[in-house]
Amino acid sequence: MNDMSSVIVPKSDQINADDLIAGPRTVTITSVSIKPGTEQPVAISLEGDRKVYRPCKSMARVLVANWGADASQYVGRSMTLYRDPGVLWGGMAVGGIRISHMSHMARDAVMPLTEKKGSRKLFTVKVLQMAKAEVSAPASASTAPTSAIAQPSPAQSSLARKLVRALETAQSVGNIKAILEDPNFIRDRKSLSNDPTLTARINDAEQAATARFGSDAGQGAADLPIIAEIKACNDYQAFQAIEERATAEIDAADQGGDQATGDAINEAIQEAHARFAPALAGAA
Numbered sequence: 001m002n003d004m005s006s007v008i009v010p011k012s013d014q015i016n017a018d019d020l021i022a023g024p025r026t027v028t029i030t031s032v033s034i035k036p037g038t039e040q041p042v043a044i045s046l047e048g049d050r051k052v053y054r055p056c057k058s059m060a061r062v063l064v065a066n067w068g069a070d071a072s073q074y075v076g077r078s079m080t081l082y083r084d085p086g087v088l089w090g091g092m093a094v095g096g097i098r099i100s101h102m103s104h105m106a107r108d109a110v111m112p113l114t115e116k117k118g119s120r121k122l123f124t125v126k127v128l129q130m131a132k133a134e135v136s137a138p139a140s141a142s143t144a145p146t147s148a149i150a151q152p153s154p155a156q157s158s159l160a161r162k163l164v165r166a167l168e169t170a171q172s173v174g175n176i177k178a179i180l181e182d183p184n185f186i187r188d189r190k191s192l193s194n195d196p197t198l199t200a201r202i203n204d205a206e207q208a209a210t211a212r213f214g215s216d217a218g219q220g221a222a223d224l225p226i227i228a229e230i231k232a233c234n235d236y237q238a239f240q241a242i243e244e245r246a247t248a249e250i251d252a253a254d255q256g257g258d259q260a261t262g263d264a265i266n267e268a269i270q271e272a273h274a275r276f277a278p279a280l281a282g283a284a
Contacts, residue, residue, distance in 0.1 A: 063099075079103065082099075224249075249262075
């Protein structure tokens, strides 16, 4: 007999959403292992728990956005996990694990995450308040006295926070590009380049901002699916339906300050109108 019972038992080596039905859990990370190319590449070991937490792609992006890409830095940090019953799988609400709070954050973070194909939703992660001793940085191995290490001035720290905040609030890849190319941003960033701590903060913020948008971060406006759809369309009636969706995407891009994307979509629409014009004139 081919017994199916063994394959329907939930994975016992990892935390599942049903493990959190009783309520959220705050956990502390002891190690992180990454196996690229597997279905669930990230396994996070937790203090006092034999089960690991395997974040989905969206929650992995939350971790990178707030803690950076170097997973070795996650050890000793804490987060609160909860069950979100609204998580979809195959169009059905099956529930999933989400992160509500994280330690080692300066402020609450809001970022857009993909809810379903073609749809993003703002996701909020709050600062996890821990005892001061728990979130303090590890003691330096250097024997140099603390007084010998140059500290940034209040003005420098304030300027760095301003630059980091600009990157944290970017709503699109176009926003990020515009911020990084802004002359004032370039000037201010350069003025802080002699301070390794502040420079690292800004670099981490840039990396996290790019990571929030996943594969979209490397995608130019000209490669957007809606533009490809417009260019491939050879039927005017079908184009009219596409144009309506494209116009909505232009509005969304404009509201997000992503003028480059809006302009690219609008240009594709105008090219399509020019392409269909002769046929429409002949039909008239």
